Amino acid sequence: MRDRGPIFLGLFLFVALFTFPVWRGAMARTAARQPDLPLPAGQKDCVLPAEQMRKTHMQLLIQWRDDKVRHGITTYTAYDGKKYAASLTGTCLQCHGDQAGEAQLNSASLSSSPKFCDSCHQYSGVSTPYCFDCHVNLKPTANTTQASGATGPDSGPKQLPDVASLAAGQKGFGDSPHHPVLAKGGNVPLAARSAR
Amino acid sequence: MKITRKEFLQILGISAAAAGCGKAVTALASPSGEGKDATPQAGQVRWGMAVDFLKCRADENCKDCLASCKRAHNVPTIPEQAHEVKWIWEEKFEKVFPFQQNDYTRTAYAGHPLSLLCNHCADPACTRVCPTKATWKRGDGVVMMDWHRCIGCRYCMAACPYGARSFNWVDPRPYLVQINPDFPTRTKGVVEKCNFCEERLAKGQPPACVENCKEKALVFGNLNDANSDIRKLLRTRYAIQRQPEVGTGPSVYYLI
Numbered sequence: 001m002r003d004r005g006p007i008f009l010g011l012f013l014f015v016a017l018f019t020f021p022v023w024r025g026a027m028a029r030t031a032a033r034q035p036d037l038p039l040p041a042g043q044k045d046c047v048l049p050a051e052q053m054r055k056t057h058m059q060l061l062i063q064w065r066d067d068k069v070r071h072g073i074t075t076y077t078a079y080d081g082k083k084y085a086a087s088l089t090g091t092c093l094q095c096h097g098d099q100a101g102e103a104q105l106n107s108a109s110l111s112s113s114p115k116f117c118d119s120c121h122q123y124s125g126v127s128t129p130y131c132f133d134c135h136v137n138l139k140p141t142a143n144t145t146q147a148s149g150a151t152g153p154d155s156g157p158k159q160l161p162d163v164a165s166l167a168a169g170q171k172g173f174g175d176s177p178h179h180p181v182l183a184k185g186g187n188v189p190l191a192a193r194s195a196r
Numbered sequence: 197m198k199i200t201r202k203e204f205l206q207i208l209g210i211s212a213a214a215a216g217c218g219k220a221v222t223a224l225a226s227p228s229g230e231g232k233d234a235t236p237q238a239g240q241v242r243w244g245m246a247v248d249f250l251k252c253r254a255d256e257n258c259k260d261c262l263a264s265c266k267r268a269h270n271v272p273t274i275p276e277q278a279h280e281v282k283w284i285w286e287e288k289f290e291k292v293f294p295f296q297q298n299d300y301t302r303t304a305y306a307g308h309p310l311s312l313l314c315n316h317c318a319d320p321a322c323t324r325v326c327p328t329k330a331t332w333k334r335g336d337g338v339v340m341m342d343w344h345r346c347i348g349c350r351y352c353m354a355a356c357p358y359g360a361r362s363f364n365w366v367d368p369r370p371y372l373v374q375i376n377p378d379f380p381t382r383t384k385g386v387v388e389k390c391n392f393c394e395e396r397l398a399k400g401q402p403p404a405c406v407e408n409c410k411e412k413a414l415v416f417g418n419l420n421d422a423n424s425d426i427r428k429l430l431r432t433r434y435a436i437q438r439q440p441e442v443g444t445g446p447s448v449y450y451l452i
Contacts, residue, residue, distance in 0.1 A: 069340070072334070072398060074398050089377055089378070090378065110369070133383040134380040136377045138375065
């Protein structure tokens with residue numbers, strides 16, 4: 001047993017090096033750097049309070065998608081009574097989108113998710129959203145905060161009278177009620193940004 | 197409590213009869229068949245379109261309806277014909293209506309292009325075969341698509357008698373000349389078609405092709421309203437549908 005010294009020294013070194021990241025982090029007494037989320041200029045409120053948005057934005061997006069595509073509900077009434085167009089590009093990216101102004105056609109940034117989404121998704125190890133394979137990462141042409149005021153680039157002033165009156169009285173058209181899950185504050189555990 | 201063999205069999209028989217009656221009642225009470233809202237009902241909206249061939253024939257070089265649709269919906273222009281994506285497109289009259297001509301009328305119709313689009317049928321074949329309900333018929337007659345849900349099986353393309361559906365074989369974005377940020381593009385692997393501009397209908401606007409037609413050759417309106425412009429036209433002009441014999445009940449009429 002003359003080799004006991006070198007063996008234990010080797011073992012000690014191995015364990016020390018192997019656990020280096022753990023005890024170094026513990027010694028430093030610092031937390032990981034939180035994602036840096038710049039707030040959009042000139043906007044104070046989101047469609048939900050920030051804390052709920054962090055927890056339940058995915059349910060909200062799915063609710064908007066189903067309301068709009070399946071049930072023809074194009075406006076969302078927020079918790080504070082404000083009305084928003086249920087639109088990813090039209091409403092969310094108005095504040096959180098990357099590009100302003102004209103479309104940089106075929107640029108890679110058009111299809112990549114906005115930095116706002118990416119910063120948190122990367123931090124918490126959640127896969128990058130593929131929304132932007134179809135939805136354009138681009139600020140829309142018109143101010144779509146009010147659903148009724150939204151107009152496309154080639155929409156003229158004229159309206160078909162029976163289209164206008166009938167679409168308004170359409171069954172299923174109207175304001176979106178609060179989502180039961182979202183209204184309760186959500187039931188999804190918060191992966192990132194837990195209390196420090 | 198003791199139960200005899202005879203009593204046991206009696207209870208079994210009565211239970212079976214009761215269960216059978218329940219089934220029969222529910223079967224009789226529920227409405228028969230799918231697609232209830234597909235049949236036109238008075239007072240309900242059913243969007244339709246009339247294409248005035250005579251006006252289109254007068255100016256064959258006009259492509260305003262095609263161009264405005266491509267702009268409004270980010271429809272790519274793909275040179276390879278096998279990968280073509282069509283919402284509203286042109287076809288020669290004799291290809292669309294091969295039996296609507298004879299030796300003497302041929303010169304008046306043949307060779308002239310006609311604008312074709314999804315017929316938004318009363319009883320669409322495409323929605324029946326979709327395994328994921330990614331396409332369905334709305335109460336107002338629009339045959340809708342949910343691209344979030346499309347798995348790209350192309351059953352609907354096989355079912356559609358009008359070739360109105362296109363599959364995205366390639367990523368369409370490189371083929372877009374201009375991007376309208378108000379409407380999403382599609383991704384590789386989904387089927388798409390004309391949506392009757394449902395996003396514009398929701399705002400009370402007519403479809404982009406109708407609005408951009410200078411000749412007013414495209415007329416859009418409620419087929420269930422006897423006083424709508426389209427119904428007035430259909431009362432006074434001779435109108436034909438594409439392949440009415442297949443029984444899908446197209447909502448797009450051609451005035452010839």
